Amino acid sequence: MILVIGGAGYIGSHLVKELVKKEDVIVLDNLSTGHRAAIDSRAIFVKGNIGSEEDLQLIFSNYPIKAVMHFAAYSLVGESVVDPFKYYQNNVASTLTLLNVMMKNNVKNFIFSSTAATYGVPNVELIEEEIITSPINPYGRSKLMIEQILTDFHVAYGLNYVILRYFNAAGAHESAEIGESHEPETHLIPIILQQLLGQREQIAVFGSDYDTHDGTCIRDYIHVTDLANAHIQALEALLEGRKSSEIYNLGNGQGYSVKEVIETCEKVTGLKANVVLTERRAGDPARLVASSEKIFTELGWKAERKLDKIIDDAWKWHQNQKY
Incomplete structure (x- = not known):
């Protein structure tokens, strides 16, 4: 049995x-932040907290857990700057309790x-896993701390892990039964x-004067179902003993500008967006695009769905939203 922490959230x-x-x-x-209605009815659901040793022990005592998948972090960059305690308490301290x-x-x-x-603002065309990690906010730092903790637990206690560094997860399940619903939406x-x-x-x-082909920021978008499949392939590699301590990027390997995303949304929907150009946001890099060559080479995974399918x-x- 697999324990999924945060399985009511968007990606989980x-x-x-x-x-x-x-x-x-x-x-x-x-x-x-998750939604009970988003959890597949075939899964067992337990309401509880990742930071509660009592809640966790109850599950481990009653079910034959063979692996854990962790999706329960807080993830709003701006909030992490304003309230870093919340992020270090949940993302780091609670994860230590789980481990x-x-x-x-x-x-x-x-x-x-x-x-x-975790990479911060690297000045490279394609971000590979080996480049220096230099996060610029408490959210990124909290994730990097756990990555470092996992390395130490692997050496000291024999913990096997795969770390998956996401770029921009997007889209919804093709059934339209579950999708992306955040409050607030960012x-x-x-x-x-x-x-x-x-x-x-x-x-x-936010900003139309970046050093990009159309002046707007470029990001790497990955369909959430492709993302889910990458996790399953990583899990299988762990359970079969093929991997024991790896880090992989998850992205499309292709960047799309903000203007291109808006134009594709207009094309898919047949509607015209009301766009307002405003000032840059502090800390926004012009380009963030992943190289996912490592996970393709080692596990055979690659993103199958492009931007038009994502949208x-x-x-x-969004037309069928149920929660």
Whole structure:
């Protein structure tokens, strides 16, 4: 049985929807940002906290857990700057509690949801896993701390892990049953689609004078189902003993500018966006694009779905939103 921490959230729920096809799954989530309705009915759900040793021990005592997948971090960059205690408490201290309970119960396979924010603002065309990590905010630093802790636990306690550094997860399940629903919403594609549905007055584009082909920032978008499948392939590599301590980027390997994303949303929906150009945001790099060559070479994974598919699936979800 696989324990998915944070399985009611955006990425966690998409992982669970794919994972239940292959494994028995139990989800632990406190529903502070996740949605009960997003959890696949084939999974067992337990409401509880990653930082509660009692909640965790109850699960490990009652179910034969063979691996843990962790999606329960707070992830708003701006909030992490304003309230770093919240981020270090949940993302670092609570994860240490989880790892301690795992070690006590001899569960030594761990998939960690990390982030491109660990890289900071690298000045390279394609970001590879080997470049220097230099996060510029508490969110990125909290994720990097756990990556370093996992390295130490591997050496000291034999913990096996795969760290997956996401770039921009986007889209929705092709069934339109689950999708991206945050409060507040900070991600570009759902913000555009909400505006096209009349739920927002305008779309703010932060900076149009970057050193890019159209002046707007370029980012790497990956379909959330592709992301889920990468986790499953990483899990299989751990369970089969093919990997024991790896870090992989997850991205499309192709960047899209903010203007290109807006134009693709307009094309998919047939609607015209109300766009307002505004000042740059502090700390926004002009370009962040992943090289996912390592995970393709070692595990055979690559992103299959391009931007138009990402937006088409997201649009279907937003039109059919259930939670």
